[in-house]
Amino acid sequence: MGLIPFHVDLIPFQKKSMDADMKYKMNPEPPLPPHYMEVLIEEEELRIRVQDLAREVTGNLGERDPIIVCVLKGAFVFVADLVRKLDFPFSVDFLRASSYGNSVVTSGEVKLDLDLQQSISNRHVLVVEDIVDTGLTVQYLKASLEARGPASISICSLLHKPANNVKLAPVDYCGFEIPNEFVVGYGLDWQGYYRNLPFIAQVHQT
Ligand code: IMP
Numbered sequence: 001m002g003l004i005p006f007h008v009d010l011i012p013f014q015k016k017s018m019d020a021d022m023k024y025k026m027n028p029e030p031p032l033p034p035h036y037m038e039v040l041i042e043e044e045e046l047r048i049r050v051q052d053l054a055r056e057v058t059g060n061l062g063e064r065d066p067i068i069v070c071v072l073k074g075a076f077v078f079v080a081d082l083v084r085k086l087d088f089p090f091s092v093d094f095l096r097a098s099s100y101g102n103s104v105v106t107s108g109e110v111k112l113d114l115d116l117q118q119s120i121s122n123r124h125v126l127v128v129e130d131i132v133d134t135g136l137t138v139q140y141l142k143a144s145l146e147a148r149g150p151a152s153i154s155i156c157s158l159l160h161k162p163a164n165n166v167k168l169a170p171v172d173y174c175g176f177e178i179p180n181e182f183v184v185g186y187g188l189d190w191q192g193y194y195r196n197l198p199f200i201a202q203v204h205q206t
């Protein structure tokens, strides 16, 4: 497998000042336990960072006709913004992965609910995820796609919780490191809700 040079450009998480802290409530609220939200990454920061990532991806894959793999469902908003900043030939495909077991304890097993339509044999593949938490999903996806003989596989994730196992799933392009807290927005959900928020927010249950 040919290796593509890349550099990892991590943006450390910085807690905002009290002024920038914002409590967010929906009216009417979704049927979830009582909670409020604290914005961690604002819309404008997301926009700027996605632009940076697009520049990095262009530098590495711009002349390689890559297949951009959107990992459903969480990455759909990020991918939609990212691909519109790319100005070179590529195609987009989709897959859906889910972990067995309940949401509290992961069994460590991942299954493919929906597979790619295209062959990735001899193609350069960029897997785009919303968040790398334990790293199990990305590790599984990488191993399963590698078995299909791509020219290369690189991983792009908008968010990364580095408190968890970084070695398990090295990320080639990472938008933001965040604390080990549950977040929603910009495609990420809580029981299916809040994917539409234009920012990333931490959920505080009250
Ligand atoms: P993994 O633990 O790296 O396998 O993470 C797998 C999946 O868990 C991610 O793709 C998300 O769908 C979900 N996930 C992990 N952390 C969060 C979070 O803070 N908010 C919403 N979904 C999350």
Ligand code: MG
Pocket: 071, 072, 073, 074, 075, 130, 131
């Ligand atoms: Mg996901």
